[in-house]
Amino acid sequence: MNDLSPFAAAHLRLLDQAKFRDPLVTAAGEPRAQVAMTGLSTLWINTGTLCNLACRTCYIESSPRNDALVYISLAEAEAYLDEALALGTREIGFTGGEPFMNPDMIAMLDAALTRRFDVLVLTNAMRPMRRFEEPLLALRAERGARLTMRVSLDHYSKVIHEAERGIGTWDKAIAGVRWLNDHGFRLAIAGRQLPGEDLAQARAGYAALFADEGFMIDAFDPAAMVLFPEMDAAADVPEITTACWDILGKSPDSIMCASSRMVVKRKGEARPVVAACTLIPYDPQFTMGETLAEASRPVSLNHPHCARFCVLGGASCSA
Structure with missing residues (x-):
């Protein structure tokens, strides 16, 4: 436990409580909510947990040293792209870690775009991405209408962003967004809605930043400016029962x-x-199988993130 970050340690303490132990019933003995699959609209491909940053509260603990999720290869990704194509999937999302740390990232982007998926890339827009400017420009010129680059800016203020991501990260991230903006990429931003900060205030803050920087991003469009709830792993959250849907x-x-x-x-x-x-x-318990067909079974909401982020937070990673 001493080797874990405060975020990860708090997360494990929460899971060690009586809640979230049984996939079928809650600690109070009520039937736990499940979610059946309606169809695979978005397939995410995690490119690996290695990242050029070590953010303070990264839910996946990405860092320059964490390779708990190793690089997925082009051949491995293509097998899932082909299966998703047969299932009628609309969107492929690439996330990490930092996706552009993966040496096959450009090839995987090309493979997804060639299959005519809409493609969403979650990136910090810093040095790993900037190494691939020329191939990215080529992809944008050929199939840019299907490609969205979503850049993480944890707040519209430099101080709060750098408190999460580290000193010196703000200017590099802004420079990356500016490069994408100036070269005509379809852009989105992912930020956080802080405790005590209402949604209108958060969007207005980002809108002012985008106006000052000349970024062509609509801060009031939920698809272009995605605001996630604060991921406080130490906070107690209720379990979701079948009765919660109506409540x-x-x-x-x-x-x-x-x-x-x-x-x-x-x-x-x-x-x-x-x-x-x-x-x-x-x-x-959230491993669904090796194929997308195997992974179509219902999901039991047996984790704090299910309540905090999705059901109560109303958030989604997809576009």
Whole structure:
């Protein structure tokens, strides 16, 4: 435990409580909510957990040293792209880690775009991405209408962004967004809605930043400016029961795992597997199988992230 970050240690303490132990019933003995798959709209491919940054509260603990999820190869990714194509999947999302740390990233982008998927890349737009300016420009020129680059800016203020990502990260990230903007890429931004900060305030802050920088991004469009709830692993959250759908006025079809899955390749394993969710890549109970067909079974909401991020937070990683 001493070797873990405060975020990871708090996460493990929470999982060690009575909650979130049984996939079928809650600690109070009530039936746990499940989400059935309505169809694979978005397939996420995790390119590996290595990243040029070590953010303070990264949910997946990405860093320059964490290779718990190793680089997926072009051949491995193409097998899932072909299966997704046969299933009628609309969108492929690439996430990490930092996707552009993976040496096959440009080839995987090309493979997804060639198959006419809409493609979303989650990046910090820093040095790993900038190494590939020429091939990225070529992809944009050929098939740019299907490619969206979503850049992480944790806040519209430099101080808060750098408190999460480290001193010196703001100017490099802004420079990366400016390069993408100036070269006509379809752009989106991912940020955080801080505790005590209402949604209108957060969007207005980003809108002012985009106007000052001349970025062609609509901060009031939820697809172009994605605001995620704060991921506080130490916070206690309620378990989601089957009765919660009616109480909250939500449909299980609106939850991310109803329409998406993520491919990961764990260190030491021979082949990639399909995880239920982008947020829970390590927990074996959320490993759905080796193929997309196997991964179509229902997901039991047996994790704090299910409540905090998706059901109560109303967030989704997809475009």
